[in-house]
Amino acid sequence: MLSFVLRRLGQSSVLVLIMSVLVFFGMYVVSDPVAVLASDDFTEEDRIALAQELGVDRPLLVQYFSFLSNVARGDFGTSFVYNRPVMDLIIERLPATLEVAFLAIGLGLIIGVPMGIYSGLNRKKRSTKSISFMTTVGYSIPNFWQALLLILVFAVWFRWLPASGRGDTTMLFGIPVSFLNLDGLSHMILPAVNLAIYKICMQTRLARSGTQEVMFQDYMTFARAKGISRARLVRRHLARNILIPIVTITGLELGGLIAFSTVTETVFSWPGIGKLLLDSIHNADRPVVVAYLILIVLMFVVINFVVDVLYALLDPRIRYT
């Protein structure tokens, strides 16, 4: 296990390094922050002064290495647009993204897994057919358009829920959160539901296909032959075995969810890190884009690692030597 951990750590650091090179040099090629930030009446001297102030007049390699050494100390530089440390911007917006993401995952698991087990156990029923059709529809609707539909129906036509923004926040351990007060919660519902619909469909399908596969295994036949009650069969023998892929994919998808929240946050003007990324891409705010992408890579590396370990713990057949 230890050598496995060490090898994985080595691989991960190489991965992060490669991505940092790609992201940093890629962003350098595309955007000239001076051109974006300079107003029309800037003279040539003003431009040079601005470039010096931003540090973009130095050779590329020097910039990269100073960036790397800063990152090692947790400093991702200063945003060109907001003129504040990038880390502060991201940390400030992270709670908003996380609370919606966790609400969406919770909804997905609570609704999706039971629905999936049910339809896996009752293949021929009409209700199963309609669940299966619903998941196909849910899979097929592009996230952003679904968000527009939600806004149109619940915000424009019925006027039940607000269409954009975060609303009031309550301080929880010094972190502003929305889910503890009514106004914040009402702002949260549409973005969370928008993210959750895809989750629900995915969990339903995973649980269903898992159930279908496990039901054919010999140990299930044996368990039934022993006369175990149906409830116990489902709980002890079925649920435990199908949970393995579900845990894995939910874990892997947590990163995807946070990454994908760019779309939801943009449509609902939810002030999370996803919206920050998109705004920064449009504003050519290089330090923010670079920091966001590097952090996402780091997060994926950590998530993949944790999921692998969880996998080993859940399935005794897997042993890393």
Place this chain on the structure above:
Amino acid sequence: MMEAALDQDLTPKADKPEPTRWERFRKVFKGHPMAVVGLIGISMFVLVAILAPWIAPQDPYDLAKLDILDGLLPPGSTLFDGTYSVLGTDALGRDILSGVMYGLRISLFVAFTAVLVGSAIGVLLGLLAALRGGWVETIIMRAVDLKISFPGILLALMLLAIFGTGVDKVIYALIIGAWASKARLVRAVALSEMKKEYIDAARLAGLSDFRIMTRFLLPNSISPVLVVLPMSISGAIGAEATLSFLGVGVPITEPSLGLLIANGNDYLLSGKWWISIFPGLVLVAMVLCINVVSDRLRDHANPYLRAKD
């Protein structure tokens, strides 16, 4: 339900003539009306996309034909020049139906090109990895791991942020999104094929690696990729629409369905819903048709489920 599955006679019936390709095709869809509807839907959308310049009521690219007075008309209005607009018009007076028909062209073109090229690259790399092994395999499979550990939409977003936007750039970004899963899939099948005797026989006959790969390995390892291809295409259609909606996809001069939806986004809150909703409906209908067919193909390819059909 389990007893039924176990009791079923799984031995193939003897002395039946080998089914023709058409018969096998029909068998996949027989008794699955949803999948048939999906198939018909796909054909319709492709047909409309191809024929758009001839059947669209208006040419949305021809600025001379547009009249600003026709702007933001609800569905069922008659335009200034007498054309009947079934689905209404957008802010510039463009007929939504015509826009959707042309948008369909771009959406389908981008998705098909990207997935076909991406899959071809993936299949080639997967076969190469299986055939050569060693460091070739290590490099290819590490690259696959790297790609798959990253969410596709974010990767595309990043690439477009770096390289700029445009139809060609979107296609490149989607190609990069499409190859890895196919490489992994093909390699897994090809590795088990490699152990079979016909490959040894081909090797003994002195055939080149290239010939073994294209004539023997490829035809025997390709079917799982063909099964996931429709899903890949519908995914690419959705990804393209998302990127265009976010403003980093196709340019405004070549509006795909995603960009048409984005155009209507600003008018949604004032209740002018038709600009965004109709292109979206077409997008969903198309993706849904592809997914229904794709589900059918996947279920058919799964031997556990096929025994019960």
